[in-house]
Amino acid sequence: MIRCIGKCTIFAASKSTLSRLPLYYSHIRKMQQQGEKYVSAAAVAQSLNLNPVLVRKDLSGVSSVEGKPRAGFEIDTLLNDLSEFLGYNKVDEAILVGVGSLGRLILTNTEFSSMGLDIAVGFDKDPDLVGLQIGSKYILPMEKMESYIKRTGVKIGIITVPADQAQSVCDQMVECGILAIWNFAFTLLNVPKGILVKNENLPSSLAVLSQQLANKLNNIK
Amino acid sequence: MIRCIGKCTIFAASKSTLSRLPLYYSHIRKMQQQGEKYVSAAAVAQSLNLNPVLVRKDLSGVSSVEGKPRAGFEIDTLLNDLSEFLGYNKVDEAILVGVGSLGRLILTNTEFSSMGLDIAVGFDKDPDLVGLQIGSKYILPMEKMESYIKRTGVKIGIITVPADQAQSVCDQMVECGILAIWNFAFTLLNVPKGILVKNENLPSSLAVLSQQLANKLNNIK
DNA sequence: TAGATTGTTAATCGATTAACAATC
DNA sequence: TAGATTGTTAATCGATTAACAATC
Numbered sequence: 001m002i003r004c005i006g007k008c009t010i011f012a013a014s015k016s017t018l019s020r021l022p023l024y025y026s027h028i029r030k031m032q033q034q035g036e037k038y039v040s041a042a043a044v045a046q047s048l049n050l051n052p053v054l055v056r057k058d059l060s061g062v063s064s065v066e067g068k069p070r071a072g073f074e075i076d077t078l079l080n081d082l083s084e085f086l087g088y089n090k091v092d093e094a095i096l097v098g099v100g101s102l103g104r105l106i107l108t109n110t111e112f113s114s115m116g117l118d119i120a121v122g123f124d125k126d127p128d129l130v131g132l133q134i135g136s137k138y139i140l141p142m143e144k145m146e147s148y149i150k151r152t153g154v155k156i157g158i159i160t161v162p163a164d165q166a167q168s169v170c171d172q173m174v175e176c177g178i179l180a181i182w183n184f185a186f187t188l189l190n191v192p193k194g195i196l197v198k199n200e201n202l203p204s205s206l207a208v209l210s211q212q213l214a215n216k217l218n219n220i221k
Numbered sequence: 222m223i224r225c226i227g228k229c230t231i232f233a234a235s236k237s238t239l240s241r242l243p244l245y246y247s248h249i250r251k252m253q254q255q256g257e258k259y260v261s262a263a264a265v266a267q268s269l270n271l272n273p274v275l276v277r278k279d280l281s282g283v284s285s286v287e288g289k290p291r292a293g294f295e296i297d298t299l300l301n302d303l304s305e306f307l308g309y310n311k312v313d314e315a316i317l318v319g320v321g322s323l324g325r326l327i328l329t330n331t332e333f334s335s336m337g338l339d340i341a342v343g344f345d346k347d348p349d350l351v352g353l354q355i356g357s358k359y360i361l362p363m364e365k366m367e368s369y370i371k372r373t374g375v376k377i378g379i380i381t382v383p384a385d386q387a388q389s390v391c392d393q394m395v396e397c398g399i400l401a402i403w404n405f406a407f408t409l410l411n412v413p414k415g416i417l418v419k420n421e422n423l424p425s426s427l428a429v430l431s432q433q434l435a436n437k438l439n440n441i442k
Numbered sequence: 443t444a445g446a447t448t449g450t451t452a453a454t455c456g457a458t459t460a461a462c463a464a465t466c
Numbered sequence: 467t468a469g470a471t472t473g474t475t476a477a478t479c480g481a482t483t484a485a486c487a488a489t490c
Binding site: 013022023179 | 236241269307308376409415417425427435437438
Protein backbone atom coordinates (compact mmCIF):
# COMPACT_ATOMS: atom_id res chain seq x y z
CA MET A 1 0.00 0.00 0.00
CA ILE A 2 1.17 3.47 -0.78
CA ARG A 3 1.87 5.46 2.32
CA CYS A 4 1.86 9.17 2.11
CA ILE A 5 3.76 11.77 4.07
CA GLY A 6 2.50 15.11 3.00
CA LYS A 7 2.09 14.72 -0.74
CA CYS A 8 5.08 12.46 -1.20
CA THR A 9 4.63 8.80 -2.10
CA ILE A 10 7.31 6.65 -0.53
CA PHE A 11 6.95 3.27 -2.17
CA ALA A 12 10.00 2.89 -4.36
CA ALA A 13 9.47 0.03 -6.78
CA SER A 14 12.53 -1.90 -7.90
CA LYS A 15 13.36 -2.03 -11.58
CA SER A 16 12.07 -5.54 -11.81
CA THR A 17 8.81 -4.69 -10.09
CA LEU A 18 8.47 -1.67 -12.33
CA SER A 19 8.86 -3.71 -15.47
CA ARG A 20 6.11 -6.08 -14.36
CA LEU A 21 3.59 -3.35 -13.61
CA PRO A 22 2.68 -2.62 -17.23
CA LEU A 23 1.94 -6.30 -17.69
CA TYR A 24 -0.35 -6.32 -14.69
CA TYR A 25 -1.98 -3.19 -16.01
CA SER A 26 -2.72 -4.57 -19.42
CA HIS A 27 -3.89 -7.90 -18.07
CA ILE A 28 -6.17 -6.36 -15.47
CA ARG A 29 -7.43 -3.88 -18.05
CA LYS A 30 -8.51 -6.81 -20.16
CA MET A 31 -10.39 -8.27 -17.20
CA GLN A 32 -12.10 -4.97 -16.63
CA GLN A 33 -13.26 -4.91 -20.22
CA GLN A 34 -14.67 -8.37 -19.73
CA GLY A 35 -16.80 -6.98 -16.94
CA GLU A 36 -14.89 -8.31 -13.94
CA LYS A 37 -15.11 -6.27 -10.74
CA TYR A 38 -12.46 -7.91 -8.56
CA VAL A 39 -9.11 -9.49 -9.22
CA SER A 40 -6.82 -11.41 -6.89
CA ALA A 41 -3.05 -11.34 -6.97
CA ALA A 42 -3.20 -15.10 -7.12
CA ALA A 43 -5.25 -15.03 -10.31
CA VAL A 44 -2.95 -12.52 -11.97
CA ALA A 45 0.04 -14.62 -11.00
CA GLN A 46 -1.48 -17.68 -12.55
CA SER A 47 -2.42 -15.95 -15.79
CA LEU A 48 0.97 -14.37 -16.18
CA ASN A 49 2.94 -17.38 -15.01
CA LEU A 50 4.50 -15.56 -12.12
CA ASN A 51 5.08 -16.42 -8.50
CA PRO A 52 1.97 -15.43 -6.49
CA VAL A 53 4.00 -13.90 -3.66
CA LEU A 54 5.78 -11.70 -6.13
CA VAL A 55 2.55 -10.36 -7.59
CA ARG A 56 1.06 -9.89 -4.15
CA LYS A 57 4.03 -7.85 -3.09
CA ASP A 58 4.05 -5.79 -6.25
CA LEU A 59 0.35 -5.02 -6.08
CA SER A 60 0.32 -4.26 -2.39
CA GLY A 61 3.08 -1.79 -3.15
CA VAL A 62 1.11 0.25 -5.64
CA SER A 63 -2.43 -0.16 -4.41
CA SER A 64 -3.89 2.72 -2.45
CA VAL A 65 -6.16 0.39 -0.51
CA GLU A 66 -5.55 -2.99 1.05
CA GLY A 67 -6.69 -6.02 -0.85
CA LYS A 68 -9.59 -7.89 0.66
CA PRO A 69 -8.80 -11.43 1.76
CA ARG A 70 -10.85 -13.89 -0.24
CA ALA A 71 -11.81 -11.32 -2.87
CA GLY A 72 -8.68 -9.50 -3.95
CA PHE A 73 -8.54 -5.98 -5.29
CA GLU A 74 -11.30 -3.89 -6.76
CA ILE A 75 -10.35 -3.61 -10.40
CA ASP A 76 -11.33 0.01 -11.00
CA THR A 77 -9.35 1.27 -8.04
CA LEU A 78 -6.38 -0.93 -8.79
CA LEU A 79 -6.18 0.16 -12.42
CA ASN A 80 -6.33 3.76 -11.29
CA ASP A 81 -3.52 3.21 -8.84
CA LEU A 82 -1.44 1.39 -11.43
CA SER A 83 -1.85 4.04 -14.06
CA GLU A 84 -1.19 6.73 -11.50
CA PHE A 85 1.93 4.95 -10.36
CA LEU A 86 3.15 4.36 -13.89
CA GLY A 87 2.49 7.95 -14.82
CA TYR A 88 0.05 6.99 -17.57
CA ASN A 89 -2.14 9.90 -16.56
CA LYS A 90 0.33 12.66 -16.94
CA VAL A 91 2.04 12.94 -20.29
CA ASP A 92 5.78 13.22 -20.78
CA GLU A 93 7.07 14.72 -23.98
CA ALA A 94 9.89 13.12 -25.91
CA ILE A 95 11.81 13.71 -29.09
CA LEU A 96 13.12 11.06 -31.42
CA VAL A 97 16.28 11.23 -33.50
CA GLY A 98 16.77 8.98 -36.51
CA VAL A 99 13.75 8.51 -38.71
CA GLY A 100 14.73 5.21 -40.31
CA SER A 101 12.41 2.25 -40.33
CA LEU A 102 12.64 1.70 -36.59
CA GLY A 103 12.27 5.39 -35.90
CA ARG A 104 9.16 5.53 -38.05
CA LEU A 105 7.73 2.52 -36.31
CA ILE A 106 8.10 4.21 -32.95
CA LEU A 107 6.92 7.59 -34.20
CA THR A 108 3.74 6.13 -35.58
CA ASN A 109 3.01 3.79 -32.71
CA THR A 110 -0.09 5.20 -31.07
CA GLU A 111 0.18 3.11 -27.93
CA PHE A 112 2.92 5.11 -26.33
CA SER A 113 0.63 8.05 -25.80
CA SER A 114 -1.69 5.91 -23.70
CA MET A 115 1.35 5.11 -21.60
CA GLY A 116 2.06 8.74 -20.95
CA LEU A 117 4.70 9.26 -23.61
CA ASP A 118 4.05 11.77 -26.32
CA ILE A 119 6.70 11.79 -29.00
CA ALA A 120 6.40 15.36 -30.13
CA VAL A 121 8.65 15.44 -33.13
CA GLY A 122 11.34 13.54 -35.03
CA PHE A 123 14.73 14.77 -36.15
CA ASP A 124 16.84 13.52 -39.01
CA LYS A 125 19.84 14.75 -40.90
CA ASP A 126 18.52 13.53 -44.24
CA PRO A 127 17.14 16.59 -46.07
CA ASP A 128 14.73 14.36 -47.98
CA LEU A 129 12.98 13.44 -44.76
CA VAL A 130 12.92 16.89 -43.27
CA GLY A 131 9.55 18.55 -43.58
CA LEU A 132 7.70 15.29 -44.04
CA GLN A 133 4.95 14.32 -41.71
CA ILE A 134 5.07 10.73 -40.47
CA GLY A 135 1.96 9.66 -38.67
CA SER A 136 1.04 13.03 -37.29
CA LYS A 137 4.62 13.93 -36.43
CA TYR A 138 6.80 16.42 -38.25
CA ILE A 139 10.39 15.70 -39.11
CA LEU A 140 12.78 18.54 -38.40
CA PRO A 141 16.44 18.96 -39.37
CA MET A 142 19.07 18.13 -36.76
CA GLU A 143 20.09 21.76 -36.60
CA LYS A 144 16.80 22.61 -34.97
CA MET A 145 17.15 20.09 -32.18
CA GLU A 146 18.99 22.35 -29.79
CA SER A 147 16.54 25.21 -30.00
CA TYR A 148 13.62 22.80 -29.82
CA ILE A 149 14.83 21.15 -26.64
CA LYS A 150 15.68 24.42 -25.02
CA ARG A 151 12.41 26.06 -25.98
CA THR A 152 10.13 23.22 -24.92
CA GLY A 153 12.17 21.84 -22.01
CA VAL A 154 11.59 18.28 -23.23
CA LYS A 155 13.50 15.83 -21.03
CA ILE A 156 13.33 12.48 -22.85
CA GLY A 157 15.23 11.63 -26.01
CA ILE A 158 14.82 8.51 -28.13
CA ILE A 159 17.79 7.43 -30.23
CA THR A 160 17.10 5.36 -33.32
CA VAL A 161 20.13 6.19 -35.41
CA PRO A 162 22.74 3.63 -36.50
CA ALA A 163 25.18 2.56 -33.78
CA ASP A 164 28.08 4.62 -35.05
CA GLN A 165 26.14 7.86 -34.80
CA ALA A 166 24.46 7.17 -31.50
CA GLN A 167 27.16 8.57 -29.22
CA SER A 168 27.29 11.86 -31.05
CA VAL A 169 23.52 12.24 -31.02
CA CYS A 170 23.55 11.37 -27.36
CA ASP A 171 26.19 14.00 -26.63
CA GLN A 172 24.15 16.64 -28.39
CA MET A 173 21.03 15.67 -26.49
CA VAL A 174 22.78 15.82 -23.15
CA GLU A 175 24.35 19.13 -24.07
CA CYS A 176 20.93 20.59 -24.71
CA GLY A 177 19.43 19.37 -21.46
CA ILE A 178 17.90 15.97 -22.14
CA LEU A 179 17.90 13.94 -18.91
CA ALA A 180 16.68 10.51 -19.98
CA ILE A 181 17.63 8.59 -23.09
CA TRP A 182 15.92 5.59 -24.59
CA ASN A 183 18.60 4.05 -26.74
CA PHE A 184 17.71 1.67 -29.56
CA ALA A 185 21.16 1.75 -31.15
CA PHE A 186 23.26 -1.28 -30.43
CA THR A 187 25.98 0.43 -28.49
CA LEU A 188 26.43 1.51 -24.91
CA LEU A 189 26.40 5.25 -24.46
CA ASN A 190 28.78 7.25 -22.36
CA VAL A 191 26.83 9.80 -20.43
CA PRO A 192 27.67 12.15 -17.58
CA LYS A 193 26.63 10.97 -14.16
CA GLY A 194 22.98 11.58 -13.50
CA ILE A 195 21.77 11.13 -17.07
CA LEU A 196 19.48 8.11 -17.35
CA VAL A 197 19.86 5.63 -20.16
CA LYS A 198 17.66 2.67 -21.00
CA ASN A 199 19.06 0.43 -23.69
CA GLU A 200 16.99 -1.73 -25.98
CA ASN A 201 19.32 -4.36 -27.06
CA LEU A 202 18.25 -7.07 -29.48
CA PRO A 203 21.64 -8.75 -29.92
CA SER A 204 21.81 -9.24 -26.16
CA SER A 205 18.37 -10.76 -26.04
CA LEU A 206 19.15 -13.01 -28.92
CA ALA A 207 22.35 -14.16 -27.25
CA VAL A 208 20.44 -15.17 -24.14
CA LEU A 209 17.75 -16.98 -26.06
CA SER A 210 19.98 -18.87 -28.43
CA GLN A 211 22.37 -19.90 -25.69
CA GLN A 212 19.51 -21.28 -23.65
CA LEU A 213 18.30 -23.16 -26.67
CA ALA A 214 21.75 -24.58 -27.33
CA ASN A 215 22.04 -25.71 -23.71
CA LYS A 216 18.66 -27.30 -23.93
CA LEU A 217 19.46 -29.14 -27.11
CA ASN A 218 22.74 -30.33 -25.64
CA ASN A 219 20.98 -31.41 -22.49
CA ILE A 220 23.54 -29.55 -20.46
CA LYS A 221 20.70 -28.22 -18.49
CA MET B 222 38.87 -19.88 -19.11
CA ILE B 223 36.82 -22.58 -20.75
CA ARG B 224 37.64 -25.97 -19.33
CA CYS B 225 36.88 -28.99 -21.37
CA ILE B 226 35.97 -32.49 -20.39
CA GLY B 227 35.83 -34.51 -23.53
CA LYS B 228 34.20 -32.17 -26.01
CA CYS B 229 31.90 -30.57 -23.53
CA THR B 230 32.39 -26.96 -22.49
CA ILE B 231 31.43 -26.44 -18.89
CA PHE B 232 31.36 -22.69 -18.43
CA ALA B 233 27.73 -21.76 -17.97
CA ALA B 234 27.30 -18.03 -18.33
CA SER B 235 24.53 -16.34 -16.40
CA LYS B 236 21.85 -14.48 -18.28
CA SER B 237 23.36 -11.18 -17.29
CA THR B 238 26.83 -12.22 -18.41
CA LEU B 239 25.36 -13.52 -21.64
CA SER B 240 23.65 -10.25 -22.41
CA ARG B 241 26.91 -8.36 -21.97
CA LEU B 242 28.91 -10.60 -24.27
CA PRO B 243 27.51 -9.17 -27.52
CA LEU B 244 28.50 -5.72 -26.31
CA TYR B 245 32.03 -6.88 -25.61
CA TYR B 246 32.11 -8.52 -28.99
CA SER B 247 31.07 -5.46 -30.90
CA HIS B 248 33.34 -3.18 -28.94
CA ILE B 249 36.39 -5.41 -29.31
CA ARG B 250 35.57 -5.94 -32.96
CA LYS B 251 35.78 -2.20 -33.42
CA MET B 252 39.19 -2.18 -31.75
CA GLN B 253 40.35 -4.96 -34.04
CA GLN B 254 39.32 -2.93 -37.05
CA GLN B 255 41.34 -0.04 -35.70
CA GLY B 256 44.38 -2.28 -35.77
CA GLU B 257 44.68 -3.08 -32.07
CA LYS B 258 46.25 -6.41 -31.15
CA TYR B 259 45.59 -6.64 -27.42
CA VAL B 260 42.78 -5.54 -25.19
CA SER B 261 42.51 -5.57 -21.41
CA ALA B 262 39.37 -6.23 -19.44
CA ALA B 263 40.08 -2.98 -17.65
CA ALA B 264 39.98 -1.02 -20.90
CA VAL B 265 36.75 -2.66 -22.03
CA ALA B 266 35.21 -1.93 -18.67
CA GLN B 267 36.12 1.70 -18.91
CA SER B 268 34.81 2.11 -22.47
CA LEU B 269 31.54 0.41 -21.67
CA ASN B 270 31.09 1.97 -18.26
CA LEU B 271 31.10 -1.34 -16.45
CA ASN B 272 32.77 -2.60 -13.32
CA PRO B 273 36.24 -3.95 -14.25
CA VAL B 274 35.89 -7.05 -12.08
CA LEU B 275 32.70 -7.91 -13.86
CA VAL B 276 34.28 -7.69 -17.29
CA ARG B 277 37.32 -9.64 -16.09
CA LYS B 278 35.12 -12.41 -14.83
CA ASP B 279 33.00 -12.48 -17.97
CA LEU B 280 35.99 -12.56 -20.27
CA SER B 281 37.90 -15.11 -18.27
CA GLY B 282 34.83 -17.26 -18.54
CA VAL B 283 34.69 -17.32 -22.31
CA SER B 284 38.34 -16.99 -23.24
CA SER B 285 40.11 -20.17 -24.26
CA VAL B 286 43.43 -18.84 -23.02
CA GLU B 287 44.36 -16.92 -19.92
CA GLY B 288 44.79 -13.22 -20.21
CA LYS B 289 48.30 -11.94 -19.81
CA PRO B 290 48.87 -9.71 -16.83
CA ARG B 291 49.87 -6.24 -17.95
CA ALA B 292 48.78 -6.85 -21.55
CA GLY B 293 45.31 -8.36 -21.50
CA PHE B 294 43.86 -10.63 -24.14
CA GLU B 295 44.95 -11.13 -27.72
CA ILE B 296 42.12 -9.62 -29.71
CA ASP B 297 41.96 -12.17 -32.53
CA THR B 298 41.75 -15.11 -30.17
CA LEU B 299 39.29 -13.40 -27.87
CA LEU B 300 36.94 -12.47 -30.70
CA ASN B 301 37.06 -16.02 -31.92
CA ASP B 302 36.21 -17.33 -28.49
CA LEU B 303 33.39 -14.83 -28.09
CA SER B 304 31.83 -15.62 -31.41
CA GLU B 305 32.25 -19.32 -30.77
CA PHE B 306 30.62 -18.95 -27.39
CA LEU B 307 27.77 -16.83 -28.70
CA GLY B 308 27.19 -19.25 -31.54
CA TYR B 309 27.83 -16.60 -34.18
CA ASN B 310 29.67 -19.19 -36.23
CA LYS B 311 26.96 -21.72 -36.53
CA VAL B 312 23.68 -20.55 -37.94
CA ASP B 313 20.31 -21.16 -36.33
CA GLU B 314 17.23 -20.99 -38.47
CA ALA B 315 14.14 -19.15 -37.35
CA ILE B 316 10.71 -18.33 -38.68
CA LEU B 317 8.79 -15.13 -38.12
CA VAL B 318 5.05 -14.74 -37.82
CA GLY B 319 3.36 -11.41 -38.36
CA VAL B 320 4.69 -9.34 -41.22
CA GLY B 321 3.57 -5.92 -40.04
CA SER B 322 5.95 -3.03 -39.80
CA LEU B 323 7.93 -4.54 -36.94
CA GLY B 324 7.99 -7.93 -38.61
CA ARG B 325 9.31 -6.38 -41.79
CA LEU B 326 11.95 -4.51 -39.90
CA ILE B 327 13.23 -7.70 -38.36
CA LEU B 328 12.92 -9.72 -41.57
CA THR B 329 14.99 -7.23 -43.48
CA ASN B 330 17.59 -6.61 -40.81
CA THR B 331 20.76 -8.11 -42.17
CA GLU B 332 22.64 -8.01 -38.90
CA PHE B 333 20.96 -10.99 -37.34
CA SER B 334 22.63 -13.33 -39.78
CA SER B 335 26.06 -12.24 -38.60
CA MET B 336 24.88 -13.18 -35.13
CA GLY B 337 24.00 -16.67 -36.17
CA LEU B 338 20.30 -16.18 -36.72
CA ASP B 339 18.89 -16.79 -40.15
CA ILE B 340 15.25 -15.88 -40.45
CA ALA B 341 14.25 -18.25 -43.18
CA VAL B 342 10.73 -17.16 -43.97
CA GLY B 343 7.83 -15.06 -42.74
CA PHE B 344 4.23 -16.11 -42.23
CA ASP B 345 1.13 -13.93 -42.27
CA LYS B 346 -2.57 -14.53 -42.48
CA ASP B 347 -3.13 -11.56 -44.76
CA PRO B 348 -3.55 -12.95 -48.31
CA ASP B 349 -2.27 -9.68 -49.75
CA LEU B 350 1.11 -10.24 -48.12
CA VAL B 351 1.39 -13.91 -48.96
CA GLY B 352 3.66 -14.54 -51.90
CA LEU B 353 5.48 -11.25 -51.53
CA GLN B 354 9.18 -11.14 -51.03
CA ILE B 355 10.39 -8.81 -48.33
CA GLY B 356 14.09 -8.28 -48.31
CA SER B 357 15.06 -11.65 -49.65
CA LYS B 358 12.46 -13.48 -47.55
CA TYR B 359 9.25 -15.02 -48.82
CA ILE B 360 5.95 -14.60 -47.04
CA LEU B 361 3.93 -17.78 -46.69
CA PRO B 362 0.35 -18.26 -45.52
CA MET B 363 -0.21 -19.35 -41.93
CA GLU B 364 -1.58 -22.68 -43.13
CA LYS B 365 1.86 -23.65 -44.32
CA MET B 366 3.57 -23.03 -41.01
CA GLU B 367 3.01 -26.48 -39.60
CA SER B 368 4.38 -28.34 -42.55
CA TYR B 369 7.29 -25.90 -42.83
CA ILE B 370 8.35 -26.36 -39.22
CA LYS B 371 8.00 -30.10 -39.37
CA ARG B 372 9.84 -30.41 -42.64
CA THR B 373 12.76 -28.16 -41.75
CA GLY B 374 12.96 -28.86 -38.04
CA VAL B 375 13.36 -25.15 -37.31
CA LYS B 376 13.43 -24.56 -33.57
CA ILE B 377 13.14 -20.78 -33.13
CA GLY B 378 9.97 -18.76 -33.70
CA ILE B 379 9.68 -14.98 -33.70
CA ILE B 380 6.29 -13.50 -32.88
CA THR B 381 5.49 -10.05 -34.23
CA VAL B 382 1.71 -10.20 -34.34
CA PRO B 383 -0.58 -7.95 -32.27
CA ALA B 384 -0.88 -8.87 -28.60
CA ASP B 385 -4.30 -10.46 -28.89
CA GLN B 386 -3.12 -12.97 -31.47
CA ALA B 387 0.19 -13.79 -29.88
CA GLN B 388 -0.97 -16.60 -27.63
CA SER B 389 -2.67 -18.45 -30.43
CA VAL B 390 0.36 -18.12 -32.71
CA CYS B 391 2.52 -19.28 -29.83
CA ASP B 392 0.33 -22.32 -29.26
CA GLN B 393 0.55 -23.29 -32.90
CA MET B 394 4.30 -22.91 -32.88
CA VAL B 395 4.72 -25.05 -29.80
CA GLU B 396 2.36 -27.63 -31.24
CA CYS B 397 4.54 -27.93 -34.32
CA GLY B 398 7.77 -28.32 -32.39
CA ILE B 399 9.21 -24.84 -31.92
CA LEU B 400 11.34 -24.81 -28.76
CA ALA B 401 12.34 -21.17 -28.37
CA ILE B 402 10.17 -18.12 -28.90
CA TRP B 403 11.25 -14.54 -29.28
CA ASN B 404 8.13 -12.60 -28.41
CA PHE B 405 7.71 -9.00 -29.53
CA ALA B 406 4.01 -8.85 -28.71
CA PHE B 407 3.18 -7.02 -25.50
CA THR B 408 1.77 -9.94 -23.61
CA LEU B 409 3.20 -12.77 -21.58
CA LEU B 410 2.84 -16.14 -23.22
CA ASN B 411 1.72 -19.32 -21.57
CA VAL B 412 3.94 -22.12 -22.69
CA PRO B 413 4.43 -25.69 -21.57
CA LYS B 414 7.38 -26.30 -19.31
CA GLY B 415 10.61 -26.53 -21.22
CA ILE B 416 9.70 -24.08 -23.95
CA LEU B 417 11.92 -21.01 -23.86
CA VAL B 418 10.48 -17.54 -24.22
CA LYS B 419 12.31 -14.26 -24.46
CA ASN B 420 10.07 -11.20 -24.30
CA GLU B 421 10.86 -7.85 -25.84
CA ASN B 422 8.80 -5.48 -23.93
CA LEU B 423 8.81 -1.78 -24.71
CA PRO B 424 6.09 -0.73 -22.26
CA SER B 425 8.12 -2.29 -19.46
CA SER B 426 11.26 -0.49 -20.49
CA LEU B 427 9.41 2.75 -20.78
CA ALA B 428 7.94 2.30 -17.32
CA VAL B 429 11.38 1.87 -15.83
CA LEU B 430 12.82 4.85 -17.63
CA SER B 431 10.04 7.29 -16.97
CA GLN B 432 9.78 6.31 -13.34
CA GLN B 433 13.47 6.90 -12.87
CA LEU B 434 13.11 10.25 -14.55
CA ALA B 435 10.19 11.19 -12.34
CA ASN B 436 12.14 10.21 -9.22
CA LYS B 437 15.05 12.24 -10.43
CA LEU B 438 12.96 15.30 -11.11
CA ASN B 439 11.33 14.96 -7.71
CA ASN B 440 14.72 14.59 -6.10
CA ILE B 441 13.50 11.52 -4.30
CA LYS B 442 16.71 9.92 -5.34
C1' DT C 443 62.13 -4.01 -10.39
C1' DA C 444 57.48 -1.70 -10.04
C1' DG C 445 53.10 -1.55 -11.50
C1' DA C 446 49.34 -2.92 -14.29
C1' DT C 447 46.56 -6.59 -14.95
C1' DT C 448 45.09 -11.13 -14.13
C1' DG C 449 41.99 -14.85 -11.71
C1' DT C 450 39.80 -16.21 -7.38
C1' DT C 451 37.78 -16.17 -2.84
C1' DA C 452 34.84 -13.76 0.36
C1' DA C 453 31.48 -10.01 1.37
C1' DT C 454 27.66 -7.40 -0.09
C1' DC C 455 23.66 -6.31 -2.27
C1' DG C 456 19.12 -7.00 -4.29
C1' DA C 457 15.42 -9.73 -5.69
C1' DT C 458 12.73 -13.92 -5.29
C1' DT C 459 10.71 -17.50 -2.70
C1' DA C 460 9.09 -19.83 1.55
C1' DA C 461 6.63 -19.68 5.82
C1' DC C 462 2.98 -17.99 8.53
C1' DA C 463 -0.28 -15.33 11.10
C1' DA C 464 -4.33 -12.32 10.13
C1' DT C 465 -8.82 -11.61 7.92
C1' DC C 466 -13.05 -11.64 5.41
C1' DT D 467 -17.12 -22.03 10.13
C1' DA D 468 -13.51 -23.28 6.58
C1' DG D 469 -10.73 -21.83 3.17
C1' DA D 470 -8.94 -18.55 0.01
C1' DT D 471 -6.44 -14.64 0.04
C1' DT D 472 -4.02 -11.04 2.17
C1' DG D 473 0.51 -8.64 3.99
C1' DT D 474 4.92 -9.41 6.33
C1' DT D 475 9.06 -11.47 8.17
C1' DA D 476 12.79 -14.66 7.38
C1' DA D 477 15.45 -17.74 4.23
C1' DT D 478 17.30 -18.46 -0.16
C1' DC D 479 19.21 -17.54 -4.35
C1' DG D 480 21.95 -15.12 -7.80
C1' DA D 481 24.69 -11.46 -9.32
C1' DT D 482 27.86 -7.72 -8.33
C1' DT D 483 31.55 -5.75 -5.86
C1' DA D 484 35.59 -5.75 -2.76
C1' DA D 485 39.93 -7.69 -1.41
C1' DC D 486 44.10 -9.90 -2.53
C1' DA D 487 47.71 -12.92 -4.05
C1' DA D 488 49.97 -14.22 -8.47
C1' DT D 489 52.29 -12.87 -12.75
C1' DC D 490 54.38 -10.77 -16.67
